[in-house]
Amino acid sequence: MSIDESTAARVAKLARIRVEEDALPALAAEFNTILGFIEQLNEVDVEGVEPMTSVTPMRLKRRQDAVTDGNQQDKVLANAPDAREGFFAVPKVVE
Amino acid sequence: MSDLNKLGLAEARDALRKGDVTSVELTEACLGAIEGAGALNAFVHKTPELALEQAKAADARLKGSEEAPAMCGLPLGIKDLFCTKGVPSQAASRILEGFLPQYESTVTQNLFDAGAVMLGKLNMDEFAMGSSNETSTYGDVISPWRRGNEDTALTPGGSSGGSAAAVAADLCLAATGTDTGGSIRQPAAFTGTVGIKPTYGRCSRWGIVAFASSLDQAGPMTKSVRDAAIMLGAMAGHDPKDSTSADIPVPDFEAMLTGDIKGKKIGIPKEYRMEGMPAEIEKLWSDGAAMLRDAGAEIVDISLPHTKYALPAYYVIAPAEASSNLARYDGVRYGHRATLGAGDGITEMYEKTRAEGFGHEVQRRVMVGTYVLSAGFYDAYYNRARKVRTLIKKDFEDAFAAGVDAILTPATPSAAFGLGEMQDTDPVKMYLNDVFTVTVNLAGLPGISVPTGVDAQGLPLGLQLIGRPWEEGDLLNTAYALEAAAGFVAKPEKWW
Numbered sequence: 001m002s003i004d005e006s007t008a009a010r011v012a013k014l015a016r017i018r019v020e021e022d023a024l025p026a027l028a029a030e031f032n033t034i035l036g037f038i039e040q041l042n043e044v045d046v047e048g049v050e051p052m053t054s055v056t057p058m059r060l061k062r063r064q065d066a067v068t069d070g071n072q073q074d075k076v077l078a079n080a081p082d083a084r085e086g087f088f089a090v091p092k093v094v095e
Numbered sequence: 096m097s098d099l100n101k102l103g104l105a106e107a108r109d110a111l112r113k114g115d116v117t118s119v120e121l122t123e124a125c126l127g128a129i130e131g132a133g134a135l136n137a138f139v140h141k142t143p144e145l146a147l148e149q150a151k152a153a154d155a156r157l158k159g160s161e162e163a164p165a166m167c168g169l170p171l172g173i174k175d176l177f178c179t180k181g182v183p184s185q186a187a188s189r190i191l192e193g194f195l196p197q198y199e200s201t202v203t204q205n206l207f208d209a210g211a212v213m214l215g216k217l218n219m220d221e222f223a224m225g226s227s228n229e230t231s232t233y234g235d236v237i238s239p240w241r242r243g244n245e246d247t248a249l250t251p252g253g254s255s256g257g258s259a260a261a262v263a264a265d266l267c268l269a270a271t272g273t274d275t276g277g278s279i280r281q282p283a284a285f286t287g288t289v290g291i292k293p294t295y296g297r298c299s300r301w302g303i304v305a306f307a308s309s310l311d312q313a314g315p316m317t318k319s320v321r322d323a324a325i326m327l328g329a330m331a332g333h334d335p336k337d338s339t340s341a342d343i344p345v346p347d348f349e350a351m352l353t354g355d356i357k358g359k360k361i362g363i364p365k366e367y368r369m370e371g372m373p374a375e376i377e378k379l380w381s382d383g384a385a386m387l388r389d390a391g392a393e394i395v396d397i398s399l400p401h402t403k404y405a406l407p408a409y410y411v412i413a414p415a416e417a418s419s420n421l422a423r424y425d426g427v428r429y430g431h432r433a434t435l436g437a438g439d440g441i442t443e444m445y446e447k448t449r450a451e452g453f454g455h456e457v458q459r460r461v462m463v464g465t466y467v468l469s470a471g472f473y474d475a476y477y478n479r480a481r482k483v484r485t486l487i488k489k490d491f492e493d494a495f496a497a498g499v500d501a502i503l504t505p506a507t508p509s510a511a512f513g514l515g516e517m518q519d520t521d522p523v524k525m526y527l528n529d530v531f532t533v534t535v536n537l538a539g540l541p542g543i544s545v546p547t548g549v550d551a552q553g554l555p556l557g558l559q560l561i562g563r564p565w566e567e568g569d570l571l572n573t574a575y576a577l578e579a580a581a582g583f584v585a586k587p588e589k590w591w
Contacts, residue, residue: 003466011549015418015465016425017458018446025461030522040407041479043398044486051481052488053403055295055309056538056564060338075197088427091441 003031099124101265104169104322105349111168118157118168121197121268122150122212125170126381128266129214129435134591137251137261139175139233140183141215148171149212149317151447156210165349166329167210172261172270175216176223177203177313178302179518182213186304187223187231190452191430200272200302202313202336209329214267215234221454222421223306225279226528227517228256230456238263242552245487246590249511249554252282254530258316259286263587269317269326270351275310276409277532280544283316284506284557287546289578290316290324291571295539296341298327299334305487306420307416308339320575321546324348329566343565351568356576357391362499367531369508376505379548383503383558386547386580387573397499399490405481405534406526411467411480412537417457418464424452459522467494488538491566495563504531506544519582531559541567542573547581555585 003011008028012019019027073086082089099121102110110116113370126146129138153168178184178196185191212397221230227250228236240252251260255272259282262270273277274292281289291314298313305311315326330351333342363384368377388394389547426432426448433447453461467476508530517525535542541564544557558577562570 008462009474011462011466013446013467014469015458015462016422016442016445016449017453018443018450028406030342030459031463031466033521033523034410034459035466036408037526038411038467038476038480040478041404041411041483044401044479044483046479046482046486049482049485051478052484053481054339055484055488055537056339056341058296058339061335061342072197076428078197079194080126080159081426081430081432089425089443091435091439093441 003028055071100128100267102268103318104268104320104325107169107268108165108325113526117411118153118212119147121168122146122214125214125267132264132266132591135237135239135260135264136234137218137236137257137264137266138172139218139257140213141559142182142213145182146212146214149207153210153212159553164209164329166206166324168212169268170212170214171206172215172217172258172267173203173213174255174258174271174273175219176304177271178304179203179213179216183216184304185232186222187219187233188454188457189431189480190424190449194429196302198302201304201336201424202298202330204330204331211329217261217270220254220256221457222304223254223273223275224417224456224460225253226281226525227409227514228253229514230454232454236260237514238511239591240286240511240554241528241587241590242554247469248514250285250514251518252280252285252511254278254281255316259283259288261317262286262288262316264591268316269322271313271330272316273311273313274536275413276536277304277529279314279316280532280542280559281507281528283544284323285511285555287555287583288316288318289323289543289545290314291318291327291567292535292541293327293567294332294541295329295427296339297335297567299332299340301334301336303418305578307413309416310413320571320578321349321352323543324352324571347570348568351572352575353572354386354576354579356573357394359500359573360498361387361394361573362494362502363394364399364402364502364504366399367504367529373509374510375550377491380503380505383547383577383581386577387503390576390580395499397494397502398441399494399534401483401486402534405487405537406481406530408483408487409524409533409537411476413462414464414486415468415477416464418468421457421461427571430550446508453530484537487534491538491540500563501570502561504559504561506531506559510550510552510554510556535561540564541570543570543578545574545581546583547577548583549585553585
């Protein structure tokens with residue numbers, strides 16, 4: 001499997017990371033090195049093996065579905081790059 | 096007493112109890128050492144006022160009771176990955192510049208509840224992604240160690256490089272680290288310090304900036320095995336805020352350090368004998384096995400057949416989880432937001448913010464993770480890697496089922512390398528640093544790095560012991576016996 005520049009551009013888009021056009025060839029080459037390394041996994045016989053979901057055999061705990069927290073609007077917004085009138089502010093999303 | 100910053104946790108604790116020293120004195124000694132160690136670039140946010148305030152409170156607490164908790168009055172460094180209330184916590188990333196957590200991570204809260212003092216935040220690789228501390232937005236950490244009389248700047252390892260350098264250079268008595276693929280054990284080995292990654296679930300991950308959630312664990316980085324036992328006990332424990340934190344009792348690890356390992360079965364995995372392994376590492380390993388045998392353990396050859404596939408599986412699973420975890424850095428809720436041009440919409444805001452905020456290695460891993468999770472490749476890469484992970488864990492289970500108590504391996508394939516030396520090699524070469532440690536994260540097991548020797552140039556080398564799940568106490572005891580037999584006492588000569 002070889003990654004070309006257009007695939008690299010598509011991955012960057014999916015990851016929401018801007019990559020300039022002239023950086024794409026180098027990025028594609030790095031992907032190919034890493035994926036070439038990962039290809040070794042194809043040598044392993046995984047027939048009938050369950051993919052791991054939890055490394056320690058534990059049942060996730062259940063808890064009461066109850067409100068235990070809240071009324072912290074100021075703390076939630078304290079680190080926002082742009083907060084107005086109690087909300088996070090972002091560029092226009094809907095025309 | 097002089098050079099109080101050079102004490103370990105156990106010695107300082109005993110001196111505090113006897114009234115020979117105060118926490119304020121210990122803290123001031125460390126703050127002085129930190130002031131004089133700017134060249135190492137280990138401490139990146141210093142909190143002297145908070146430290147002295149905590150130290151005074153600890154002194155009052157020590158005076159009032161015989162039963163002050165384990166860490167009472169002991170000054171520590173905290174890795175920048177831990178969210179600390181009101182203190183910058185940016186995972187060494189530009190994208191979290193200016194972020195001031197409104198809450199305290201469970202592990203640091205546990206340490207503070209036990210009376211510990213925070214000296215400041217420690218440098219690391221950005222989002223804990225790296226093995227040399229060269230991906231930090233704060234710049235490289237310089238190891239206090241040097242090759243003989245050379246002045247080449249060496250790496251302290253990574254990602255907990257600031258923690259390792261600070262402990263090795265006696266800027267603090269001990270430090271917190273985190274380990275996703277070897278980030279506690281590799282820097283510990285590079286700096287002649289002790290580092291333990293506990294069983295997955297032993298320490299709460301709540302409030303620790305997430306890298307790969309199924310692999311991340313916090314642990315102590317210390318000057319001795321006893322110190323690691325003391326500090327791990329204070330960090331660990333069940334936390335309802337982390338659903339993967341184990342609801343099982345934390346034993347008194349220190350009380351389990353008897354040094355008696357008679358009859359213990361120690362496995363030597365043949366697959367860890369890598370081609371091209373330096374003779375020094377080979378010797379270190381066989382010497383370590385001999386020390387454990389002399390202490391009464393039985394040394395047995397074992398096989399962990401899927402070892403070879405651990406790194407490739409890791410480099411699917413960790414980036415996949417990272418791409419998901421790091422999706423939250425979008426310029427909306429915290430941290431950096433790019434300056435937008437006219438007509439830029441929300442997508443441009445995300446893309447520009449993440450391009451400016453994430454460093455190169457983080458971008459690369461997020462994109463690799465995005466790729467292996469994308470439609471059409473999920474089964475071929477991600478699911479296959481998770482199946483291989485099942486097999487890697489089974490290798491260890493089989494060894495333990497055959498009666499092995501612990502497994503002895505080298506901690507790293509080499510001694511510390513020079514900063515910049517790996518720059519022009521491909522990323523996979525850097526990833527090989529984790530070849531001996533990453534299996535342990537994939538299997539969720541406890542692993543500890545113990546310094547046992549030096550190379551021809553005087554640089555420290557470490558061995559790793561891997562234990563059964565939840566048996567950190569037994570593992571620490573084996574490490575304690577190894578430490579005693581190795582008698583490692585080398586310290587870096589002060590040049591900074």
